[in-house]
Amino acid sequence: MFLPPARSRIFKIIVIGDSNVGKTCLTYRFCAGRFPDRTEATIGVDFRERAVEIDGERIKIQLWDTAGQERFRKSMVQHYYRNVHAVVFVYDMTNMASFHSLPSWIEECKQHLLANDIPRILVGNKCDLRSAIQVPTDLAQKFADTHSMPLFETSAKNPNDNDHVEAIFMTLAHKLKSHKPLMLSQPPDNGVTLKPEPKPAMTCWC
Numbered sequence: 001m002f003l004p005p006a007r008s009r010i011f012k013i014i015v016i017g018d019s020n021v022g023k024t025c026l027t028y029r030f031c032a033g034r035f036p037d038r039t040e041a042t043i044g045v046d047f048r049e050r051a052v053e054i055d056g057e058r059i060k061i062q063l064w065d066t067a068g069q070e071r072f073r074k075s076m077v078q079h080y081y082r083n084v085h086a087v088v089f090v091y092d093m094t095n096m097a098s099f100h101s102l103p104s105w106i107e108e109c110k111q112h113l114l115a116n117d118i119p120r121i122l123v124g125n126k127c128d129l130r131s132a133i134q135v136p137t138d139l140a141q142k143f144a145d146t147h148s149m150p151l152f153e154t155s156a157k158n159p160n161d162n163d164h165v166e167a168i169f170m171t172l173a174h175k176l177k178s179h180k181p182l183m184l185s186q187p188p189d190n191g192v193t194l195k196p197e198p199k200p201a202m203t204c205w206c
């Protein structure tokens with residue numbers, strides 16, 4: 001008897017933070033395995049997806065790369081937060097203002113997310129720009145502790161950090177596996193224009 005293959009469970013993760021902190025580059029690094037050749041300011045939301053295998057189960061990680069610029073996100077905000085399984089807050093380690101913006105991103109999240117127990121992580125990006133770093137690790141760690149989030153410092157650009165970017169999203173994926181995810185056969189259509197990336201050939205990092 002022919003049995004159709006089981007559909008993968010899908011987890012929706014939103015990536016938020018100020019404009020220019022590297023949200024697009026981080027999501028691209030995880031889904032395509034490399035730094036993008038060029039990026040432009042995200043308008044509304046971009047969407048990337050990657051299938052991974054955890055403990056023998058294939059799951060799909062759907063990354064919602066949101067616009068950091070207020071004028072590009074206004075009308076979209078309610079769509080980002082629908083059915084979210086996890087949140088990644090990103091700041092730029094070379095830009096203190098992006099770190100100081102984090103409380104307002106956390107507040108926005110609080111206003112839109114119904115469940116309080118959604119996994120959240122904090123990512124300081126651009127650690128490759130060593131001489132330009134403005135946000136000390138101990139300050140970021142204190143902030144992360146206050147908000148009960150794990151902190152990761154990484155670089156979407158430095159190829160040596162590829163494994164680290166992997167680890168960040170895979171840590172989330174492991175956490176989510178024990179949560180109750182959405183079962184979807186295609187990206188949700190909430191009236192948002194989603195731009196799927198070409199499917200990269202990826203293997204799972206474990």
Ligand SMILES: Nc1nc2c(ncn2[C@@H]2O[C@H](COP(=O)(O)OP(=O)(O)OP(=O)(O)O)[C@@H](O)[C@H]2O)c(=O)[nH]1
Nearest residue numbers: 019020021022023024025039042068126155156157
């Ligand atoms: N040196 C360095 N530059 C980075 C890194 N990540 C991103 N950038 C650069 O930072 C700039 C902004 O990156 P994006 O990924 O487009 O930033 P974003 O947060 O998605 O910006 P919005 O779409 O406006 O919200 C680009 O010029 C990237 O090349 C990194 O890890 N290191």
